[in-house]
Amino acid sequence: MKRYSSFAIVREAFRNHSGWKKAWESPIPKRKYDVVIVGAGGHGLATAYYLGKNHGITNVAVLEKGWLGGGNTGRNTTIIRSNYLQDPSAAIYEKSRSLYENLSQDLNYNLMFSPRGVMMLAQTEHEVRGYKRTAMANALQGVSTEYINPEKVKDLCPIINLSGPRYPVLGALWQARGGTARHDAVAWGYARKCSDMGMHILQQKEVTSIISKNGKIGGVTTTDGDILCDKLCIVVAGHSGALAEMGGFRLPLESVALQALVSEPIKPVMDVVVMANTVHGYMSQSDKGEMVIGGGADGYNNYTQRGSFHHIEETVRSLVETFPMISRLKMLRQWGGIVDMTGDRSPIISKTPLENCFINCGWGTGGFKAIPGSGWATAEMVATGEAGPLASPFSLNRFKEGRFIDESVAAGVAH
Amino acid sequence: MLLLNCPYCKLSCEETEFQAGGQAHLKRQSVGSSDQEFESYLFARKNPKGVHFERWQHVNGCGKWFHIARSTVTLEIFGSYSAQTLSPPKQIRVNINKKLPEWRWENSK
Numbered sequence: 001m002k003r004y005s006s007f008a009i010v011r012e013a014f015r016n017h018s019g020w021k022k023a024w025e026s027p028i029p030k031r032k033y034d035v036v037i038v039g040a041g042g043h044g045l046a047t048a049y050y051l052g053k054n055h056g057i058t059n060v061a062v063l064e065k066g067w068l069g070g071g072n073t074g075r076n077t078t079i080i081r082s083n084y085l086q087d088p089s090a091a092i093y094e095k096s097r098s099l100y101e102n103l104s105q106d107l108n109y110n111l112m113f114s115p116r117g118v119m120m121l122a123q124t125e126h127e128v129r130g131y132k133r134t135a136m137a138n139a140l141q142g143v144s145t146e147y148i149n150p151e152k153v154k155d156l157c158p159i160i161n162l163s164g165p166r167y168p169v170l171g172a173l174w175q176a177r178g179g180t181a182r183h184d185a186v187a188w189g190y191a192r193k194c195s196d197m198g199m200h201i202l203q204q205k206e207v208t209s210i211i212s213k214n215g216k217i218g219g220v221t222t223t224d225g226d227i228l229c230d231k232l233c234i235v236v237a238g239h240s241g242a243l244a245e246m247g248g249f250r251l252p253l254e255s256v257a258l259q260a261l262v263s264e265p266i267k268p269v270m271d272v273v274v275m276a277n278t279v280h281g282y283m284s285q286s287d288k289g290e291m292v293i294g295g296g297a298d299g300y301n302n303y304t305q306r307g308s309f310h311h312i313e314e315t316v317r318s319l320v321e322t323f324p325m326i327s328r329l330k331m332l333r334q335w336g337g338i339v340d341m342t343g344d345r346s347p348i349i350s351k352t353p354l355e356n357c358f359i360n361c362g363w364g365t366g367g368f369k370a371i372p373g374s375g376w377a378t379a380e381m382v383a384t385g386e387a388g389p390l391a392s393p394f395s396l397n398r399f400k401e402g403r404f405i406d407e408s409v410a411a412g413v414a415h
Numbered sequence: 416m417l418l419l420n421c422p423y424c425k426l427s428c429e430e431t432e433f434q435a436g437g438q439a440h441l442k443r444q445s446v447g448s449s450d451q452e453f454e455s456y457l458f459a460r461k462n463p464k465g466v467h468f469e470r471w472q473h474v475n476g477c478g479k480w481f482h483i484a485r486s487t488v489t490l491e492i493f494g495s496y497s498a499q500t501l502s503p504p505k506q507i508r509v510n511i512n513k514k515l516p517e518w519r520w521e522n523s524k
Contacts, residue, residue, distance in 0.1 A: 241462035252458035300435035
């Protein structure tokens with residue numbers, strides 16, 4: 001693999017850019033791998049990368065039914081933060097956020113990580129209390145956040161209307177080291193490194209069944225034939241239920257559509273990420289100038305990657321209340337992704353009833369920020385066969401044991 | 416935007432009048448049930464990519480709960496029916512089989 005560098009750009013400029021290589025190979029599949037990962041989204045590729053980097057396992061295939069990073073990795077609003085209430089969540093999300101800080105250098109791929117700060121507005125008395133509590137919990141967890149007053153909010157983001165027609169801004173939870181990153185680049189950067197380590201990234205290979213014998217994993221059947229493996233890791237977000245059914249177990253998940261939209265590009269108006277959870281909307285400005293907007297998820301099971309129009313309407317309405325200056329903005333694109341929601345709104349990183357079959361799912365509406373940490377923890381589990389300290393609280397057993405990691409209240413809509 | 420029929424009001428209304436309540440026909444567990452049964456009742460969901468039976472409430476109307484059968488892939492609704500049933504009525508199953516001849520009702524745990 002040729003390194004990307006400013007020298008490489010100069011070198012290629014002198015030879016008509018003829019020397020750039022493919023970022024990753026499209027190899028002929030082998031018959032058998034040590035580890036097969038289903039799903040080449042951010043989490044799947046990150047798992048593969050840390051399997052190679054941290055555990056030296058490189059005989060790995062990553063199977064993808066569509067194209068690389070074409071699911072929720074390419075559909076989210078790219079927010080990175082770790083201001084969670086519960087200790088296990090704060091641990092894995094903070095691990096993830098800290099990995100993002102020098103992931104561009106680690107992967108030699110510009111992820112455009114921008115720690116511009118994330119602000120979660122408190123617009124009711126309940127939220128004020130909730131966020132003050134979170135700020136204190138974060139202080140104990142070693143996550144740097146603070147509760148700020150409305151003047152500071154206005155100072156950081158002048159386009160906010162503090163007096164709000166329905167919900168005035170009473171304060172905010174501020175994480176200065178949160179921010180955004182280029183979501184596609186995260187998938188591409190990991191894929192390039194994985195390919196460089198000799199792993200096989202196999203696109204357009206849909207898994208149609210799981211091969212198992214005596215409760216032990218044997219491999220998978222794909223649309224292009226069987227691929228055998230010693231260990232299988234399922235990382236398919238919204239479609240986890242379908243894969244689990246092939247494996248003969250059920251998951252505490254429901255798949256719903258979550259939508260996002262972007263506006264036409266405008267000059268810079270805000271340099272922070274603002275989330276307004278009471279009125280269901282969040283917004284940031286991309287480097288191209290588009291306002292990137294997300295809202296609430298649909299209330300019913302859905303696999304269409306579209307979502308309901310009235311949710312878009314509610315999101316835009318609430319954002320116009322919070323940011324009156326965007327009321328004349330035209331929206332360019334709207335899309336939906338299928339997110340897998342658990343009962344406690346926390347993910348599942350776990351062994352499954354099938355031996356040597358692992359699963360990473362349930363990230364719901366907040367998976368992008370967790371990609372490096374999730375991959376790190378999942379790789380550890382796959383390599384050693386046991387969940388490590390980051391992953392073990394997120395096991396499937398927690399639903400049977402009533403040991404929830406309840407983030408549904410703490411994180412609100414924009415989880 | 417889904418258009419739902421409330422079997423009580425006999426009206427076809429937009430989905431904003433309703434609230435989704437998750438998977439229908441769950442068997443309620445109570446005193447004497449095992450941990451496994453409780454876990455299954457409280458958390459395990461079919462989450463099918465296909466026909467889904469689900470509870471809805473006509474929250475901005477009569478306020479009553481009812482069931483519908485809906486495809487989670489095409490969003491087509493195969494009909495709504497009373498919540499006071501243990502399995503979907505014959506008419507609903509016929510409607511589904513008209514579109515999906517392979518489909519069969521299997522009782523969800």
